[in-house]
Amino acid sequence: MPPEAVTEHWGSEGARRQAAYLGMWVFIATEVLLFAGLFTAYGVYRSVYPEVFRAAQLTMDVGLGTLNTFILVTSSIVVALAVHAVRGDRPGLGGALLLAAALLGVVFLAVKGVEYAHHVKEGGLPGDAYRFTEVPRVGASLFFTLYYLLTGIHALHVTVGVGVLTVLGVRSAAGTFGAGYATPVELGGMYWHLVDVVWLFVYPILYLS
Amino acid sequence: MSPPAAESYLTDGRTVWSWLTTHDHKRIGVMFLGLTLFFFLVGGVFALALRIELLTPGRTLMGHLAYNRMFTLHGVTMVWLFMIPAIPSAFGNFLVPLMIGARDVAFPRLNLASVYLYVLGASVALWGMFEGGADTGWTFYTPYSTTTGTAVLPVLMGVFIIGFSTILTGLNFIATVHTLRAPGLTWMKLPLFVWAIYGTSIIQVLATPVLGMVLLLVALERVVGAGIFDPARGGDPLLFQHLFWFYSHPAVYIMVLPSMGVISEAVCAFSRKNAFSYRMIVYSTLGIAFVGFFTWGHHMFASGQSTFGSGAFGAMSMLVAIFTAIKIFSWLGTLYRGSIALESPLLYTLGFMFFLFFGGMIGVAYSTTSLNLHWHDTYSVVAHFHFIMVGATVMAFLAALHYWFPKMSGRCFPAKLANGAAVLIIFGFIATFVPQFLLGNLGMPRRYADYPPHFQSLHVASTAGASLLAFGFLAIAGYLAWSLRYGAVAGANPWGSEGFEWRSASPPPTHNFSTPPEYPTGPHEYASEEVPHAA
Numbered sequence: 001m002p003p004e005a006v007t008e009h010w011g012s013e014g015a016r017r018q019a020a021y022l023g024m025w026v027f028i029a030t031e032v033l034l035f036a037g038l039f040t041a042y043g044v045y046r047s048v049y050p051e052v053f054r055a056a057q058l059t060m061d062v063g064l065g066t067l068n069t070f071i072l073v074t075s076s077i078v079v080a081l082a083v084h085a086v087r088g089d090r091p092g093l094g095g096a097l098l099l100a101a102a103l104l105g106v107v108f109l110a111v112k113g114v115e116y117a118h119h120v121k122e123g124g125l126p127g128d129a130y131r132f133t134e135v136p137r138v139g140a141s142l143f144f145t146l147y148y149l150l151t152g153i154h155a156l157h158v159t160v161g162v163g164v165l166t167v168l169g170v171r172s173a174a175g176t177f178g179a180g181y182a183t184p185v186e187l188g189g190m191y192w193h194l195v196d197v198v199w200l201f202v203y204p205i206l207y208l209s
Numbered sequence: 210m211s212p213p214a215a216e217s218y219l220t221d222g223r224t225v226w227s228w229l230t231t232h233d234h235k236r237i238g239v240m241f242l243g244l245t246l247f248f249f250l251v252g253g254v255f256a257l258a259l260r261i262e263l264l265t266p267g268r269t270l271m272g273h274l275a276y277n278r279m280f281t282l283h284g285v286t287m288v289w290l291f292m293i294p295a296i297p298s299a300f301g302n303f304l305v306p307l308m309i310g311a312r313d314v315a316f317p318r319l320n321l322a323s324v325y326l327y328v329l330g331a332s333v334a335l336w337g338m339f340e341g342g343a344d345t346g347w348t349f350y351t352p353y354s355t356t357t358g359t360a361v362l363p364v365l366m367g368v369f370i371i372g373f374s375t376i377l378t379g380l381n382f383i384a385t386v387h388t389l390r391a392p393g394l395t396w397m398k399l400p401l402f403v404w405a406i407y408g409t410s411i412i413q414v415l416a417t418p419v420l421g422m423v424l425l426l427v428a429l430e431r432v433v434g435a436g437i438f439d440p441a442r443g444g445d446p447l448l449f450q451h452l453f454w455f456y457s458h459p460a461v462y463i464m465v466l467p468s469m470g471v472i473s474e475a476v477c478a479f480s481r482k483n484a485f486s487y488r489m490i491v492y493s494t495l496g497i498a499f500v501g502f503f504t505w506g507h508h509m510f511a512s513g514q515s516t517f518g519s520g521a522f523g524a525m526s527m528l529v530a531i532f533t534a535i536k537i538f539s540w541l542g543t544l545y546r547g548s549i550a551l552e553s554p555l556l557y558t559l560g561f562m563f564f565l566f567f568g569g570m571i572g573v574a575y576s577t578t579s580l581n582l583h584w585h586d587t588y589s590v591v592a593h594f595h596f597i598m599v600g601a602t603v604m605a606f607l608a609a610l611h612y613w614f615p616k617m618s619g620r621c622f623p624a625k626l627a628n629g630a631a632v633l634i635i636f637g638f639i640a641t642f643v644p645q646f647l648l649g650n651l652g653m654p655r656r657y658a659d660y661p662p663h664f665q666s667l668h669v670a671s672t673a674g675a676s677l678l679a680f681g682f683l684a685i686a687g688y689l690a691w692s693l694r695y696g697a698v699a700g701a702n703p704w705g706s707e708g709f710e711w712r713s714a715s716p717p718p719t720h721n722f723s724t725p726p727e728y729p730t731g732p733h734e735y736a737s738e739e740v741p742h743a744a
Binding site (some may be wrong): 017018019022024027028029031033034035040045048055127128129138139142143146149 | 389
């Protein structure tokens with residue numbers, strides 16, 4: 001919340017900051033549980049169809065997946081540096097770094113799009129639309145359904161994150177944030193790290209076997 | 210001429226726009242109260258229609274498909290649009306900041322957003338209702354929900370959106386209770402209602418995302434044939450039940466825990482006693498919130514899960530009864546030798562304790578696998594969860610409505626009428642649902658529009674009880690609406706309660722307090738006429 005927020009509490013600015021932090025952590029907990037449902041489904045079906053899932057993993061483009069992992073981890077470091085810069089009262093640098101991280105997010109989405117295009121060409125589609133002849137349909141169609149769900153919902157989070165980082169970047173460059181008021185940048189950074197960490201679980205279970 | 214500062218939150222801006230854009234937790238609470246009451250009416254009308262259909266064997270009022278749609282929408286409306294938001298979103302929003310001495314919740318704009326998400330979700334679900342309506346039951350069990358031709362998708366999406374409203378509310382309360390307590394208000398001085406809302410919020414935040422994901426999976430199954438829950442495509446319909454009940458069993462505690470908070474407040478206020486073993490009530494709240502996550506498998510005793518699994522889930526389910534019993538003993542201990550005022554909130558409280566105890570003990574019987582298989586999917590189960598969810602939750606809701614009506618509106622209601630309505634409602638519930646226990650034990654399955662003639666007498670008894678309930682609710686709506694305008698002015702604390710929320714004016718001013726409140730004593734402390742417990 002900006003300091004000029006309409007509602008005042010008996011609590012100090014410190015309490016407000018603490019509330020914002022706690023709210024973000026609770027939100028992150030809900031996000032983890034959102035993905036937990038999908039990870040559970042993945043675990044269940046991987047134990048039911050171990051061979052098919054392995055075969056399906058082998059058809060994934062490990063190169064592009066690894067590239068995306070590097071892009072996302074790099075962007076996370078850039079965001080961490082941005083938070084550090086804003087805290088150190090250099091909002092201009094922080095803004096530039098935030099915008100750079102947002103750009104890396106866009107690159108990530110572009111690579112993801114290239115991958116999706118490959119899958120569509122091969123027929124690696126979810127459920128009924130599955131046409132990929134290399135891996136048997138039963139089980140593999142489930143793998144691809146989960147693949148699209150996990151990466152799709154993750155990509156949705158990346159898209160939201162790009163928007164958040166862009167807004168924060170522009171406002172930071174305009175000097176809204178600084179050593180005295182870095183909370184929004186910190187919270188945006190926490191969100192981006194969440195997106196990064198979720199990917200670090202999605203990547204090995206989908207791409208590496 | 211007009212005073213410069215508004216006298217209360219109600220008079221601070223009178224336009225509709227000032228309500229729709231408000232960040233005031235009290236106005237948001239009142240809006241939630243109005244919305245949930247509306248959907249309680251909608252769900253109640255559906256319920257009455259169902260009872261009328263079941264009055265005679267064969268077709269009475271509607272065809273089988275219409276019946277299936279109606280019980281689905283009855284369930285969806287009552288569970289997600291009434292019982293889950295009713296106490297936390299309406300009374301929690303209104304009272305928690307007042308009780309902890311804060312001016313507002315931690316995130317007021319998020320709070321307003323949760324109202325709009327609720328309205329959006331309800332609208333989408335209602336739109337689905339007019340598009341044909343789902344006929345799956347509120348549980349959306351696969352594979353039926355993924356193959357039926359009715360409008361399941363909008364209802365799923367509606368519930369999905371309402372889930373976000375629930376999460377935001379829970380998140381807000383957790384942050385509020387942690388960070389905005391007034392100086393001196395330590396955790397062990399928190400009013401029991403705040404503790405109950407806090408425990409509820411934890412469940413809301415942890416369970417609802419899983420529901421969101423499973424609803425999304427069902428939606429995908431319908432749209433692209435994802436196959437996650439379809440055996441023909443390699444999926445497993447039981448995975449749906451695991452994920453669904455991982456949310457929906459704790460959701461029962463989302464409904465009952467806030468009710469227990471209301472009851473704790475009312476018991477102290479109307480027996481003029483400090484809570485008997487405050488700490489035990491608090492710990493059992495957290496215990497229920499925790500154990501609630503390990504009970505979902507008791508919905509699946511008949512699904513072919515392992516004997517060990519069933520036994521473990523049965524035992525975990527029974528643990529809930531221990532924590533609940535701790536609360537019931539504490540309330541009885543509080544009432545014991547208290548200076549009891551038999552006002553309508555206390556009458557509902559006594560009704561609550563009866564329904565919770567009776568329904569809960571039967572719940573223990575259900576968590577025994579052998580008995581469960583006999584009663585599985587019969588009217589007995591319907592009666593059990595109506596005892597807990599409707600009997601207990603609605604009793605507590607009515608207790609809260611009557612207890613805090615003067616706080617919210619600044620007016621009193623006619624006490625004798627209210628007491629009469631309370632008695633009518635309690636007996637209406639008993640008359641409605643006790644015959645259903647008997648029906649289920651005789652083998653009447655749930656979700657059926659038709660039945661053999663020898664069940665009729667019990668169905669007639671149940672429908673008669675339902676009409677008593679309808680009269681009771683009409684009476685309440687009538688005198689409360691009348692009291693809003695013509696009721697006697699309440700004054701700050703008409704009940705003489707020591708609850709922290711009564712320290713502000715009734716109705717409270719926009720920012721709750723003119724000076725920061727102080728908390729030298731614990732909650733519910735009636736120091737003067739305390740009667741020693743030793744007999």
